[in-house]
Amino acid sequence: MNDVIGYAPWLVGFPLIGAAILLLGGRALDKWGHWIGVLASSASAVLGIWLLFRMIGAEPVERVADHHLSTWLSAGGLDVDLGLRLDPLSMTFVMLVTFVGTLIHFYSVEYMAHDAHRRRFFAYLNLFIAAMLVLVLADSYLVLFVGWEGVGLASYLLIGFWDHKRPNAVAAKKAFVMNRVGDMGLIVAMALLFAHTGALDFGTLFGSGAAGEGIAAAAGVSALDQGTATAVGLALLLAACGKSAQFPLQAWLGDAMAGPTPVSALIHAATMVTAGVYLLVRSGPILDAAPTAQLVVVIVGAVTLIFGAIVGCAKDDIKKALAASTMSQIGYMMLAAGLGPVGYAFAIFHLLTHGFFKAGLFLGAGSVMHGMKDEVDMRGFGALSRVMPLTAWSMIFGWLAILGIPPFSGFWSKDKIIEAAFVGEGWQPWVFGGAALIGAGVTAFYMTRLMTMTFWGRPRWTEPEYHPHESPALMVWPQVILAVGSIALGGVLAFGDIFSTWLEPSVGHAEHHEPVLAVPVLMGATIAVVVLGALVGYLMYRRDVPAEAPRGSFLTRAARRDLYQDAVNEGLVMKPGQGVTAVLVTADEGVVARGWGALAAGVAGFGAWLRRAQTGYVRAYAASMAAGVLIIGVVVVLVATVGQTAGA
Amino acid sequence: MDITNYVVLACILFAIGATTVLLRRNAIVVFMGVELMLNATNLAFVTFARIHGDLTGQVLAFFVMVVAAAEVVVGLAIIVTIFRTRRSASVDDVNLLHG
Structure with missing residues (x-):
């Protein structure tokens, strides 16, 4: 890999240059500037694919490569270097970010066609891609922090893209402020690490991996005592909670849906919100040294996955229902990341498949809104599959994937997490596994509710007022491609444990442990719970859906208000x-x-x-x-x- | 003759000069008082130089003369300018710096 890593900075460079051109170019670029954005993102994706093939071609021990760019600052004995680390973990993210990102760029060309500020939108999208790539390619926590703040900025700018509406501006500010709380965690973690090990770069902390030992336990992290490792782990968890909208810093994600739908798909579903999971997996050796912190990570994941699932059941706003679902699915990833080496690969695997099917679902929701005059209330939808069949089919595959129906993508990743949650001794496997299992059932319920209210049942719109229609080709094709990913990606990558093996140079090798229940029993139970949830969801919402939401039970009312998260905050x-x-x-x-x-x-x-x-x-x-x-x-x-x- | 008489004379001349500066209003006369005070100090310098038998006091007297000459030039120029603009040489008319 060392021979080609010199090209890696261009992964960041292309979108960064694109953003600069679009922001500085001014009105002259209003007509065709968005194609610069698309081109920049595509260039990054093509370069990423080429690097991916080079990496596949390399020996596993050579797949981790650090690239020194320059000395950032040098003061006395302190030298802070600017560098990139290209390894299977960051490569996975590069592919997810650039590939899904490019699809969403194409989608946005049409989705934002009538917006006066389309050029600015693409500039921000490119800025986001660049920042996200800095985040995942960083070779030290400090460089990671630059990307971390960069995606926070891009997220803020894009949530508040239509800031002439006050709620949008407020939502952007809310996301920004809550992310700052998490950022404090990252700063504290960095300070603790620096104070105790004197280094912030992954090479010193976790070993280079180049010697073939993967991430070494004997690296700088081993100098940490138990208490410090726990403190660092908890601080990193706080950072992850802020960025990934996990309990108790989850309240911003629902409001973030005020941004344009492509933004929700790219930033608040597929990539940025998963940065917290990336951070924890990247910091794996620290968490491995701190069982208490791991337990807290698992608890946070379990609480959030149930929390998000409950909220998702009550939302009538199609985007907010999907946002709650994102929160819940990231809860699964956090849970897996907290399980230690056995879970890291599954967390990233689910993150990858989720990136595809959830981006697809969001783009589908955007397509529905496009055809329904930007209406988001699902009580006004119904029977849309007849008028927008391609959108419906792409969303159906995303739906099957998130439900975890075999052989769709989600099955391969989510089932593994549920299985891993049942591994262990004492009360923990039963509680966490049970939460994951129940979460799967509730997920099936609310996703089926969403699909039924939107695409099936009777139409609750009238023709002259609304004229639902299939979206233009440039919007449909990205959905179709993501739907293909929702169908096949999981199965292909799970075949022969390709993906786990692929990640081993980054996250280490984990022995397989037997769960407390037999694997076929768990699989059967999961599928049974999922089918049950889906059936209930379909039967409840197939018939009449009142235009006004009924008062509902106490739990419904609480879930509608996000379980009083705002009131509590x-x-x-x-x-x-x-x-x-x-x-x-x-x-x-x-x-x-x-x-x-x-x-x-x-x-x-x-x-x-x-x-x-x-x-x-x-x-x-x-x-x-x-x-x-x-x-x-x-x-x-x-x-x-x-x-x-x-x-x- | 007792040499202390010169010191007494210098004191008397200085007192006359200081009184003139404090009591008279005509700027020219005030100025003359200042000159008188300067020359009284010169006399004191020279006397003490004589008493102590070294030349420092006499040298300082020359310095005072040179500075006084320069001061007269500048001071008279200011007085003339004030007289031209205000048609008066009274120092009490020039009180614009009051608080």
């Missing part, structure tokens, strides 16, 4: 914070401002009084001088006399 953080601010403002005005004001007024008054000494008459000044001289003279004489007397 407001009550626990926002209101006390505002209280503290109010107290501080009062204290500032009452004590500080008034105190200093009084002091200033006193000085001014004294000055005004003193000013009267300045008469302007020369003789007055001369008199004061004479008086001064006289006093000095008297003092001198007195001192001299006293001195003489004392001396005598």
